[in-house]
Amino acid sequence: MPEEPKTERGRRTRERIVAAAAGLVERQGAEATSLDQVLAEARASKSQLYHYFADKHALIRAVIAWQTATVVDGTAEQLAGIDSWDGLDAWFDTLVAHQQALDCRVGCPIGSLAAELADTDEAARQDLARSFDTWAAQLRAMLDRLRDRGLIRPDADTAALAQSTLATVQGGLLLAKTSRDPQRLRAALTAAGGYLRSLAPLPGRAAP
Amino acid sequence: MPEEPKTERGRRTRERIVAAAAGLVERQGAEATSLDQVLAEARASKSQLYHYFADKHALIRAVIAWQTATVVDGTAEQLAGIDSWDGLDAWFDTLVAHQQALDCRVGCPIGSLAAELADTDEAARQDLARSFDTWAAQLRAMLDRLRDRGLIRPDADTAALAQSTLATVQGGLLLAKTSRDPQRLRAALTAAGGYLRSLAPLPGRAAP
Structure with missing residues (x-):
């Protein structure tokens, strides 16, 4: 055993x-x-x-845990320090620079594992879903902070925004990896940041 | 031969x-x-x-061409008919309903092939990059129509917006497939649509 x-x-x-x-x-x-x-x-x-x-199946699950620790836990500290649009943009810059340094190979190891295994390995799928959930929870905490600082409307659904931000990051990484062009990721992140900024409290309306 | x-x-x-x-x-x-x-x-x-x-490699490239005809060319007609926000929302509804019908299995066949093959099969990667480019061109034509109808600002970069919209769709499909939850795709599409709407011409400013 x-x-x-x-x-x-x-x-x-x-x-x-x-x-x-x-x-x-x-x-x-x-x-x-x-x-x-x-x-x-x-x-x-x-x-x-x-x-x-x-067996190999058990090893692959250990790889998922290892990549989660590396990728998701690895961004936790940076996400925890973001409390402004400048901070968010700096994180986005880090993501693009990382892909440029890798010549846009690899993309997101968690995303690649999910694309490959979600339909063929149910235990791996559940592990990967939890990895994404952990990542989304970190993003949500960051968005809650932006909301508490008055940068995002108080009624914004930060749980849904965390999911959409994560989706846009993942999709941008996939397009960048496929085209070997980091500007695909940049375009995606510009949209993710632009959408969040569009949720700023309306000017001239008093805070609640 | x-x-x-x-x-x-x-x-x-x-x-x-x-x-x-x-x-x-x-x-x-x-x-x-x-x-x-x-x-x-x-x-x-x-x-x-x-x-x-x-060999198998040639067959996989034929599969990519087949999936491109099915998925990308399959959306061409619907995208070509979109000239309003309602039309865009209807396309998004179609995407979510399709994933629900599949119990969120499969996701996007092009995206899954790209995630699996981009780093190991250079010819397949180039085929898949062209598939994404064809899709982005269809999205850009749709966004140009929305811009020409005055729904999006005249100076909006529709090429970049097509890339970010495609990225958000792909990421939403990946998260939905991993979690088996179509609401992840819905959240991503709400953000993609919300960002485009945020690029409406400013109210009170005369059209150029």
Whole structure:
């Protein structure tokens, strides 16, 4: 039976296997990634791999958790610091610069996994839905802050706005990856930011 | 050497193979789809398949062309008829109703293929980029019509707006597919429509 690592050395071995798998899945997709490739990339043995993972399916779920920690938790700090339009624009600039640095390869690892696995791996789909929900919750907290500061109307539905902002980011990343053109992402983010700005309280109307 | 069908019967055989492959790829992805599965689904022989396609790679490119004809050309007529906000909303309603009818499976076949293949199959990536460009051109023509009718400001960048609208549709489809919740797509489309409406000419300002 696979188990959680009990020692620091075991923890490092497990992490090395998951990180290697995540890199392969990012470059070529989950279906195309074989356990033999993962072992070669991680310089790990079959017995080490099966010590921690029952099968490839379990490893892919660990990759989803790893990418969620990297991508979603990785943006948490930046999103938590946004309390102005300038702050939002700075986050958008970071996203575009990151894609430019990657030559628009990869896109969003969570989005790519979701596109590939949502219809074929129900457990993975649920994991990925939770990853998106975590991301949307971070966005919503940021939008609530903009609303509390009077930048967005008090009656704005920040839960729906968080979903639409996340959708626009994901779609922009997909178009940028397909065209290798970061300006597709830029256009999407300009629209996402423009829509939020259009929800500013109407001028001349007193705050409630 | 593979060749184009010369007879009506040959054309139908080729079409049957591509449609079977498209259905399998839609349900399980390109990488997970084997030629044996395609042959079984299409009730075709290996010699029939290799008569029209050199290899799986060529078949996948035919699937991309088939899905582009189905999805992108399929929306052309509806997009060409939109000349008001009501018309735009009706198209958005169609998209949400279609996902509801599919229980939010599949999402956009073009988007799913792009997410899976953009980093591993350069010829497929270029095909898919052209599919998105065709779609964006249809959206731009629709937005130009809205602008010419005075619904959108004359100086609005309709090329960029077409890209951002397409991105928001794609992202909304991905979130809906991952969560099995059509309201994620609805939220994205509300934002896309809301942003376009926010670009209406300013009230009280004379038309140029």
